[in-house]
Amino acid sequence: DGGITQSPKYLFRKEGQNVTLSCEQNLNHDAMYWYRQDPGQGLRLIYYSQIVNDFQKGDIAEGYSVSREKKESFPLTVTSAQKNPTAFYLCASTRQGGNNSPLHFGNGTRLTVT
């Protein structure tokens, strides 16, 4: 079955360490997205990519970095520059950006930094 896999489900890190969250999809989707969700809040866009080797900053890109070397993979690195990294991170993909192509989400990674 096709879908989006995020790993790990829970991640714990010490302050000052970079950490990379994995996102893999086998839906053959062109566009991929990373969102951050804080408790009781909406989804805020971190980065998105519409094609391999190309990506754009979202609304809260500071302290994060991404790569898109393969169509299936869109890893997110949370750097030590991110002031409040503890959050629920969601990866999503869609067949093509815009119009009525719905987003498909992974099950998320809950990151805790102490």
Added chain:
Amino acid sequence: GQSLEQPSEVTAVEGAIVQINCTYQTSGFYGLSWYQQHDGGAPTFLSYNGLDGLEETGRFSSFLSRSDSYGYLLLQELQMKDSASYFCAAPIKETYKYIFGTGTRLKVLA
């Protein structure tokens, strides 16, 4: 700027009808989508309005009025399992950017 605003919380009883509103300010978008998210889970797609008017999908309906920069999700015959957060979302024209509203937490009471 681009933003979608929703009420933070709505409460209703089982079997009732509830409407969740979404007002938006965007520089241009294709339409309005709705997603459901249960606590701790991933959002799942519910519906999409590309044109003004009402779209019906079972117990859920969604409405869009571009002239009023407004849309809503209507849930009928509420069930306990409908207790979740609901988000409106918009794919932005000319880009692949996809932004979400502030979210509405729906509590269904027995």
